[in-house]
Amino acid sequence: MTRRALHVRVKGHDAPDPVLSFETLGETFNLSEQLLKNVASLGFKRPSPVQAQSLPAMLKGLEVLVAAPTGTGKTLAFGLPIVHHLAKDKKKYKRLRAVLLAPTRELASQSGELRPEGEAGQVDTNTKRAGGGKKEKGRKRFAENVTNTVAENKDEQSGDGLPRVEDETQSVWKNRKQNECGKERRNERQRASFAEQLSVVMAACTKMGVQPQKALFSATLTAKVDNWVKENLTNPIRIIVGTKNT
Ligand code: ADP
Ligand code: MG
Secondary structure (H helix, E strand, C coil), X not given: CCHHHHCEEXXXXXXXXXXXXXXXXXXXXXXXXXXXXXXXXXXXXXXCHHHHHHHHHHHCCCCEEEECCCCCCHHHHHHHHHHHHHHHCCCCCCCCCCCCCCCCHHHHHHHHXXXXXXXXXXXXXXXXXXXXXXXXXXXXXXXXXXXXXXXXXXXXXXXXXXXXXXXXXXXXXXXHHHHHHHHHCCCCCCCCCHHXXXXXXXXXXXXXXXXXXXXXXECCXXXXXXXXXXXXXXXXXEEEECXXXX
16 A cells, blocks of 8 residues: 555655554564554554554654644554564663653653553653643743653663763753843743753753654644754654644
């Protein structure tokens, strides 16, 4: 089946062909039996269009920008590659190795869906929310919370530098605020945009020499998303499902 038939449009070099069955994905990317069983137990017979195109791209380790309407199956499209990579690189990173950043609590709480069955003790999820008090205060603390999560890898032997991402983020954050103060006298209570907070986390990762595989999934492709992508992703494969801006 062609991309056209799936209503999937792709831009970018090296985009893999869509894969239309979980069996083929399993064989091509050496997915574990358990992972495939878990997918089957959800009652999913075949990948949805966004999954058919995004799964091979993410399993190959490519950066992706995916726009697909609500209800099209984005969760598994990024969740399965995350769980697969976690299981594969067990030795490299012993504890926390994936971070999902979501702009709302409701979305963030969905990360629990990724907790796989039958892999007890190997993969777990932990959701940190930005703040529990006042809204502004909560948002301000967002970057801290995110990096607290990243920093949960306290295992000295892991050697991946993740524990220090927390310190880095806080220093990047502080510097930015100080720089901005000169220009526009940023009010302490003024909230930072989600994009701004993401870029702080990214900058901290870069400074630490941590090079995560990045992927952005959204229901909409706005100019803001596009700008953020230009600044933070390098030649991502763009996968657009359905019509533009829906
Ligand atoms: P999105 O994040 O794009 O809004 P979800 O990931 O929440 O979409 O999935 C929407 C619904 O479709 C969920 O109920 C999910 O269980 C179901 N679903 C996802 N992938 C498949 C699939 N391959 N086959 C059948 N149902 C699926
Ligand atoms: Mg979703």
